[in-house]
Amino acid sequence: MAKITQISSGAWQVSLPFLGEDEIIGSYLLAGENELAIIDPGPGSMLEQLLASIRAAGFDPQDVTHILPTHVHLDHAGATGSLVRQLPKAQVYVHSKGAPHLSDTSKVIASAARIYGERMHMLWGKIESTPESRLHTIEGGDILKVAGRRLEVHYTPGHAVHHVIFFDAHSGELFAGDVAGVKLPGVDYVKPPTPPPDLDLEAWSDSISLIHSLRPDILYLGHFGAVKNISQHFGRLREKLSAWGDFVLEAMRKGKDEAEIIASLIEKTQPELQKIARDSHALQRYEIASNYAMTVQGYMRYWRKKHPERL
Numbered sequence: 001m002a003k004i005t006q007i008s009s010g011a012w013q014v015s016l017p018f019l020g021e022d023e024i025i026g027s028y029l030l031a032g033e034n035e036l037a038i039i040d041p042g043p044g045s046m047l048e049q050l051l052a053s054i055r056a057a058g059f060d061p062q063d064v065t066h067i068l069p070t071h072v073h074l075d076h077a078g079a080t081g082s083l084v085r086q087l088p089k090a091q092v093y094v095h096s097k098g099a100p101h102l103s104d105t106s107k108v109i110a111s112a113a114r115i116y117g118e119r120m121h122m123l124w125g126k127i128e129s130t131p132e133s134r135l136h137t138i139e140g141g142d143i144l145k146v147a148g149r150r151l152e153v154h155y156t157p158g159h160a161v162h163h164v165i166f167f168d169a170h171s172g173e174l175f176a177g178d179v180a181g182v183k184l185p186g187v188d189y190v191k192p193p194t195p196p197p198d199l200d201l202e203a204w205s206d207s208i209s210l211i212h213s214l215r216p217d218i219l220y221l222g223h224f225g226a227v228k229n230i231s232q233h234f235g236r237l238r239e240k241l242s243a244w245g246d247f248v249l250e251a252m253r254k255g256k257d258e259a260e261i262i263a264s265l266i267e268k269t270q271p272e273l274q275k276i277a278r279d280s281h282a283l284q285r286y287e288i289a290s291n292y293a294m295t296v297q298g299y300m301r302y303w304r305k306k307h308p309e310r311l
Contacts, residue, residue: 011031011171012029013220014029014042023185026224027050030149032149036059036063036064041077044126047083067083071177072162077098079125080130081128084134094136095139102129150170157204160178175220180234181221182221183227183233184282185225190233194241194298223289249299252303265296273286
């Protein structure tokens with residue numbers, strides 16, 4: 001069962017029990033002025049839990065008016081098409097570079113199936129296309145008036161080429177998706193989620209600088225929850241993004257293959273997380289949120305695509 005917690009006036013955080021684990025994948029619910037908005041609805045495998053959590057907050061899912069994915073990766077937006085087919089009022093607002101992947105999910109499904117194989121349905125559930133009549137493209141600089149709020153849309157590539165954040169300047173709340181990294185509750189450790197194919201370290205650095213310039217009071221992460229010490233958090237994320245990238249680059253220069261690099265990165269980085277967390281289960285939880293295989297694959301593609309001269 002999903003857990004839903006009110007985080008401020010008119011805002012709730014939903015913990016989706018992905019793979020039986022709470023507080024790894026999060027959605028956010030905004031309510032006001034007879035509108036309901038879901039930020040990052042999550043994977044199709046968690047659809048019923050998401051709907052149940054909306055009911056638990058005292059709302060009828062049939063009244064959802066807006067679905068706002070920060071980006072279209074399956075753990076954030078996989079349920080979008082299925083939700084739209086069940087919720088007659090819901091309209092989807094997504095960055096223009098992500099919209100084609102929601103209107104026709106065939107390429108996303110094919111790509112994910114190659115990676116996840118027989119675990120595909122168990123992890124992600126049903127992945128349905130979103131009818132174009134319910135799909136609206138947004139760009140950085142747009143303003144969405146949603147659920148009594150004025151949400152600024154800012155384009156924040158780096159993790160994904162179709163990534164945006166939603167910022168309520170009045171409340172100081174910033175819904176950050178994955179551009180602010182992974183930090184699970186109770187563990188003072190920031191992990192960079194760097195999956196292929198869109199990793200771009202230069203763009204990510206610019207996106208972090210942009211978020212700093214907005215001076216938010218609080219970040220709400222997709223993985224997972226609230227971050228208030230924002231400067232320290234981003235400092236740690238920048239350090240990890242750079243250090244892990246350099247590590248993978250050096251391993252590639254030495255001719256190591258993907259499997260060897262994954263094993264080496266785990267050997268290098270896991271002791272730090274183990275020391276901080278003091279709980280072996282935390283290692284498993286971070287792996288669910290952002291696994292090492294895709295982390296390395298993202299960096300390897302980045303170096304080959306963006307900086308082949310450094311190899």
